[in-house]
Amino acid sequence: DIVMTQGALPNPVPSGESVSITCRSSKSLLYSDGKTYLNWYLQRPGQSPQLLIYWMSTRASGVSDRFSGSGSGTDFTLKISGVEAEDVGVYYCQQGLEFPFTFGSGTKLEIK
Amino acid sequence: EVQLVESGGGLVQPGSPLKLSCAASGFTFSSNWLNWIRQAPGKGLEWVASINPDGSSTYYPDTVKGRFVVSKDNAKNTGYLQMNNLRSEDTAMYYCARKGVLFDYWGQGVMVTVSS
Numbered sequence: 127d128i129v130m131t132q133g134a135l136p137n138p139v140p141s142g143e144s145v146s147i148t149c150r151s152s153k154s155l156l157y158s159d160g161k162t163y164l165n166w167y168l169q170r171p172g173q174s175p176q177l178l179i180y181w182m183s184t185r186a187s188g189v190s191d192r193f194s195g196s197g198s199g200t201d202f203t204l205k206i207s208g209v210e211a212e213d214v215g216v217y218y219c220q221q222g223l224e225f226p227f228t229f230g231s232g233t234k235l236e237i238k
Numbered sequence: 239e240v241q242l243v244e245s246g247g248g249l250v251q252p253g254s255p256l257k258l259s260c261a262a263s264g265f266t267f268s269s270n271w272l273n274w275i276r277q278a279p280g281k282g283l284e285w286v287a288s289i290n291p292d293g294s295s296t297y298y299p300d301t302v303k304g305r306f307v308v309s310k311d312n313a314k315n316t317g318y319l320q321m322n323n324l325r326s327e328d329t330a331m332y333y334c335a336r337k338g339v340l341f342d343y344w345g346q347g348v349m350v351t352v353s354s
Contacts, residue, residue: 127299165340167283174333174344175275175283186342218283222339226299227273227285 128153128221132230138238139209147204147233149219154199155182163223166195166204169232170215178217179204209237240264240343242334247348254324258348260317260334268292268312271338274319276330277347284330287319288338302328324352 133148155163162182167175177186179195182202192207206213214237219230246258260272274287287308288297296308307320317334329352335341 163339167341169283174346175341176344177340177342180340180342216282220283220285220340225288225297227288227339229283229285232282 127226128155128223128228130219130221130228130230132217132219132233135233135235137234137236139235140238141210142208144205144207145209145235147206147217147235149197149202149204149230151200151202151221153223155221155223156199157223162197162199163221164195164197164202165220165222166193167218167220168213168215169218170212173215175218180222206235209235211237213237240336242336242343242345244332244334244345244348247332247350249351249353250324251354252325252352254352255320255322256324256350258319258321258332258334258350260319260345262315262317262336265336267310267315270336272308272310272317273335273337273341274306274308274332275335275341275344276328276332276350278327278330281330286332289317290338321350324350326352328352 129152131150164182166179169175183195194205216232241263243261289308310317331347333347334345336343
């Protein structure tokens with residue numbers, strides 16, 4: 127199984143500051159079609175997860191351009207430019223390259 | 239508007255079966271994969287099942303393989319997760335989600351508690 131490892135944030139983060147959340151996979155997620163099968167989700171308190179970024183760097187519909195994804199085949203970053211109160215929650219990375227699909231353990235964002 | 243609504247959760251004893259439903263609307267259900275993801279209380283997300291658009295192929299992690307069965311009725315726009323021989327470690331919020339390889343729409347979730 128592909129293991130997804132996420133980093134932590136130095137919570138709480140001051141409002142307006144930019145943060146980067148890291149995720150590493152135990153196997154390259156770059157497929158022969160040129161896409162990297164890494165997705166990012168945000169789960170706000172008491173809510174269902176929502177898709178933020180797919181194929182490593184493509185924003186999902188309706189997602190603020192303050193969110194951006196980047197990375198290589200195994201190391202990935204979700205950047206939030208200027209955190210706001212509504213960004214509070216847990217961020218998860220997920221690999222969609224192969225079954226079983228696996229998630230990272232989550233990165234909690236708190237705002238000061 | 240895309241909507242996914244789960245139902246069928248509840249409190250069951252270890253070893254019991256339970257069947258969850260996921261009612262879909264706002265998109266062409268027959269053209270989409272359906273997935274189930276669960277979240278134990280206070281824990282992270284765990285993928286538990288996927289089924290392809292026409293229902294001919296299903297996929298599971300080892301933790302539920304042989305006990306859970308995912309299905310979909312494209313005529314009723316509804317997906318199902320049949321859970322057999324439930325264990326205490328299956329206690330979780332269960333979400334259905336659309337699409338394959340990525341989960342672009344999620345339901346609100348349904349709670350399953352396995353306890354004697």
